[in-house]
Amino acid sequence: MATKIFKHIQTSVVPLPIENIDTDQIIPARFLKATTRDGFGNNLFRDWRFDENDNPKADFVLNHPTFSGKVLVAGKNFGCGSSREHAAWAISDYGFDAVVSSFFADIFKGNALNNGLLPVQVSDDFLKKIFDAVYADHKAEVEIDLESQTITISSTGEKESFEINPYKKACLINGYDDIDYILSQKGKIEEFELAR
């Protein structure tokens, strides 16, 4: 089955300079009761975004009138905690195509990659530069190019390269699917089972 493709993006960003954002903040457990993958974006960052009466909290960035864009930029250790893939679904469903941070939790990173949501890990310094740029000009853009594995701050031209597993890179660019790949090796799985 084909999966979502990511190649290149140029967009303004949404800054969230908080460290250790865990998946319970991204999507609280009480919203995990759906049995499909759709609609989780409505509850993205639910308890930071809405008060107990479901009114938007004015001080949260997603409710801010001028910050917008297809890239979320967050503090280090983003996505720690639970393995819920619903966190990646919620970010994607809300409309983000990539998350930039100086450090990602393992399981979240894998879940994001499996859903065409690109995790871009940058240095602490570069992360600060993005925050500085976007606070100076809320419409400041970044450009992310997966083929060359680079992220550029459009206004200043400052650029950094990022790492990605070459297999997952090929999957994102071509829309390849893990299950198709493993099933292409089905004979080897059966041989492995017989040899045990």
Add this chain to the structure above:
Amino acid sequence: MGQTLFDKIWDAHVVSSSEGFPDILYIDTHFIHEVTSPQAFDGLRQRGLPVFRPKQTVATADHNVPTIDQHLPIKEELSRYQVDMLTKNCKEFGVELYGLGHPYQGIVHVIGPELGITRPGGTYVCGDSHTSTHGAFGAIAFGIGTSQVEQVLATQCLLQSRPKRMKIEVNGKLQKGVGAKDIILYIIAQISAAGGTGYAVEYAGDTIRSLSMEGRMTICNMSIEMGARCGLIAPDETTINYVKGREFAPKGEEWDKAVAYWKTLYSDADASFDEVLSFKAEDIEPMITYGTNPGMGIGVTQHVPETASFEAKEQGSYKKALDYMGLHDDETLLGKPIDYVFIGSCTNSRIEDLRQVAEFVKGKHKADNVTVWVVPGSKQVQQQAIAEGLDKIFDAAGFPLREPGCSACLGMNEDKIPAGKYCVSTSNRNFEGRQGPNSRTFLASPLTAAASAITGVVTDIREFLKEEELV
């Protein structure tokens, strides 16, 4: 060059390894539950695929279940629908389900070990980050996302890159009142909530070796709280004796063969680790967390760190955490009034946890300001507790014994801590809203939780134990 325990098990499960690709790793048992599996089964339907090895898949309902009146239909509609969906999916795809009402039902990480499904040398995955628990048996076990649940259902394999290896040694004698939960909270406080990211962590040293299997599970359970891919402990006589005779453990000749193999599962003396850390058991106090990630922990007599002690760029996040918790710089938690005590979760809901708490609270009674919930990890734990009369001790102390499930660990079922209230909890996460919107969690050991329930304030268990010795 010798091999690490982790590499021995990994190598024995590699189906195929190609340059530039993650390894295809064979999974011995796949545990599933109601929350992270429905979309995976849907994926199989869309692809027209069966479950590849249904006999190596085990299901239970734990996250959404109520912990009272389990014989009645689940009241909350969406929870009931999700649990019903699991039943339907298991039936359609031929997967064994230990659902509500089944004598084997319980938290997925409690039932695997107690049924003898989890064994040394195996590979175990589940759509739940606390799958690291099973590593206590000297196994590779880790949490996966729903796309990967679908992958394992479809192929019994998982694409995975080999992580780096870390060894964490703990040596020396623990103080009285300090246990496995304090050890792991101490380690996470030392290396931070991200300190293990990218690593498979092997716990070693004589202090770890001296722990029971249940203590070892508590340690491995929280490996994910420092970001580690998994945690594991080499099997020994303690492990073998625990597995022996359990429902699905190998029997007869197969048992002998298995034990002979398990005895080869240790890190060779000249094995190389990417990182080695050492801690002294004597340095560990009863631990408690004060913040909103499990790395924010201190010895119970210590003070909350000052904001100024952090780097400038970290201070905003730190202040946000203290504000959420209603705490301030340099505050001591000792003596702070609390509202709830939760004893349960895949970290601390096994029979030894319940026995330890029962022994301590026997003849005592909870403080009036505290609500206490004791939630067994499984139906078997509940039955054992009742058979031993622990339920009567709990009742007399004002600690009602409920029915098995994840309960107040994650604010998903009916058991939630109300907004603004403080809960001393034996679970594994103190994230904002984890136990219910705006709830405030202090993570601690079962003994610290029990002592705090009796006094109504955050308490140093060692003070109690000293007094009891004098009597």
